[in-house]
Amino acid sequence: GCSQEAGTGVSGPSTIQKVIDRKKLVIGTSSGYFPFEMKDKDGKFVGYDMDLGTAIANALKVEVEFKDYSDFGGLIPALQTGDIDMVISGMTIRGDRALAVSFSDPYYSSGQVVMVPKKDTSTQSWKDLDQPGKKIAVGQGTTGALLAKQLFKNAQVMDFDGFTNAALAVKQAQADALIFDEPGIRVFEVMNKDSVRGVYEVLSSENLGIALPLNDQATIQWVNSFLASYRNGLDDQASINKWFKS
Ligand code: ARG
Known part of the structure; x- marks a missing residue:
């Protein structure tokens, strides 16, 4: 807005x-990405990010709602328009994303x-795949696509x-390879041992964070303080054991 207070970023009450005040936290996510966000048989959101989002809501003593965006690229615009309070x-x-949103401290390495x-x-490296006629599947709007x-x-x-959808294309041999975050590929490989194989040549090292409204300092400060005690605490360890250790 035009009436920014010095040092506090956006004017008006913080998102947190x-x-x-509304007793409800609205979290944007893009489900179908194991083990971070999935839907169970009853259509309920489950996964490591859901545990994190629920822990945040519990700490604030508010209810939590997860809003699903099938297009991962739609999450930042949804945060910018205020349709969601944060992206997990x-x-x-x-x-490049931090020009549009502010990130929390990292909560997972990928x-x-x-x-x-x-x-x-035969494939040992991405280089073996860079041939005419080969199809490389990626998730639209992801760092893997970039x-x-x-x-x-x-x-x-x-x-x-x-x-x-990208992983299924490889499983069904409609694509020759997938480039995606390592934790997701590890879980998919365990679940589809007979049809896919991970090639663990690390192409980038990335940190996952919670996306928050740009320059909302009170919210950024609160979320980082929360993460400082949540990360590697008992609840986080239980969630990591549940979702990442197969
Ligand atoms: N870490 C990657 C990125 O930020 C992929 C994230 C995909 N997440 C999802 N829920 N589909 O671009």
Whole structure:
């Protein structure tokens, strides 16, 4: 707005204060990305990010609502328009995104790796895949998509709506490879041992953070203080054991 107070960023009540006043926290996510955000048989959101979001709501003593965006790229615009209070969606902290939103401190370490169909026994590196006619699946709007478009000069990079669809394309051999966050590929590989194989050449190292309204200092401060005690605490350890240790 035009009436910014010095040092406090946006004017008016902070997002965290609005959440407390309305007794409800609205979190944007893009489900279908194991083990961070998935829907169970009853359509309930489950995963590591849901545990984190629920812990934040509990600390604020408010109810939590998860809003699903099938297009990961729709999350930052939704935060900018105030449709959601924060994004918890395995989102990588990046400078270009930080022009539009503010990030919390990191809550998980990630990075990009490759997954290929099991029948491909030869691929050792992304370089083996950079050939005309090869199809590389990525999730639209993700860091994997950005990286693949930068790396591959000969292979064709194909955008899919979400991790699940991109991973299924590899599983069903409609694509020759997937570039995505390592934790997701590790879980998908365990669940689909007979059809896919992870190639754990680390293509980037990334930190996942909670995206918050740009320059909302009170909210950023509160979320970082929360994370400082939550990270690696008992609840976080239980959640990590549940979702990442198979
Ligand atoms: N970490 C990657 C990124 O920020 C992928 C995140 C995908 N998350 C999701 N919920 N689909 O671009």
